[in-house]
Amino acid sequence: MNFQRIFIPVAGVAAVVLAYRFYGWAGVAASTAGLMMWMLLHFTRMMQVLKRATDRPIGYVDSAVMLNAKLKPGMTLMHVVAMTHALGELQSPMNTQPEIFRWTDGSQSSVACTFAGGKLVQHELSRPSS
Numbered sequence: 752m753n754f755q756r757i758f759i760p761v762a763g764v765a766a767v768v769l770a771y772r773f774y775g776w777a778g779v780a781a782s783t784a785g786l787m788m789w790m791l792l793h794f795t796r797m798m799q800v801l802k803r804a805t806d807r808p809i810g811y812v813d814s815a816v817m818l819n820a821k822l823k824p825g826m827t828l829m830h831v832v833a834m835t836h837a838l839g840e841l842q843s844p845m846n847t848q849p850e851i852f853r854w855t856d857g858s859q860s861s862v863a864c865t866f867a868g869g870k871l872v873q874h875e876l877s878r879p880s881s
Contacts, residue, residue: 800833810840810853815860819876822864826871828852831864839864 763786770778812818812835821834828850832838839852848867855861864874 797829800829803836804832804838807835807837809838810855811835811837812854812856812862815854815856815858815862815876815878818854819862819874822862822871822874824871824873828866828869828871831871 766782766786767779770782772778774781818835822831828839831852835854837854839854842851842853842863843849849872850866851863852866853861853863859879861877862874863877865872
């Protein structure tokens with residue numbers, strides 16, 4: 752189960768309740784402003800990553816070998832898209848778990864990444880035989 756889906760909203764509500772308990776309505780206003788700023792920062796980062804990805808072909812990466820070296824299990828799909836500056840080419844059927852995306856470079860080397868719940872589970876480098 753993904754505890755972030757539960758923990759983050761509960762922590763936000765707890766912050767507002769504690770702010771009211773200790774500082775009254777001024778605390779509620781300050782904690783709500785802080786939570787809104789945090790959400791806007793995440794939204795802005797996501798928009799920047801997707802804006803950069805629009806300028807590149809789907810599934811293209813400069814170096815598949817370097818991407819493979821930088822990948823670690825547990826990375827989010829958004830983090831991988833930020834590293835590659837391109838959306839991955841979907842290899843699995845739409846709306847099924849796990850999702851498999853592939854990035855290919857100019858030498859036809861490719862990295863296939865498997866994501867379960869938005870987190871990287873495994874990745875595999877494929878190089879053309881010469």
